[in-house]
Amino acid sequence: MKQSVNIATIFPKYLFWDMDYSKLNLSKDKSIIIPRALYATTPETFETDILKLEALYSAKDIVKYLKLTTENISNKVCISVAKRYNVKPFLRFSL
Numbered sequence: 001m002k003q004s005v006n007i008a009t010i011f012p013k014y015l016f017w018d019m020d021y022s023k024l025n026l027s028k029d030k031s032i033i034i035p036r037a038l039y040a041t042t043p044e045t046f047e048t049d050i051l052k053l054e055a056l057y058s059a060k061d062i063v064k065y066l067k068l069t070t071e072n073i074s075n076k077v078c079i080s081v082a083k084r085y086n087v088k089p090f091l092r093f094s095l
Contacts, residue, residue: 035069059085
């Protein structure tokens, strides 16, 4: 895994609006990068967005950090990720 990748060249800068994205480390900052990369995904962009993540991280890491995040990730994204990796569906929010 490359450690010195400029995240803004892969994902939209606005996803990291509150931090200096040039200082993010792919390994150390997985818990930030993975959820933020899927924060604004839609059914139309999901495939493109998840492929970008898969180029950087394993399916295991993607699922793990989505389950652990406190970011406002939609349940639809969580379900799409679970289907893609054939894991038990998980939700960020429940009633």
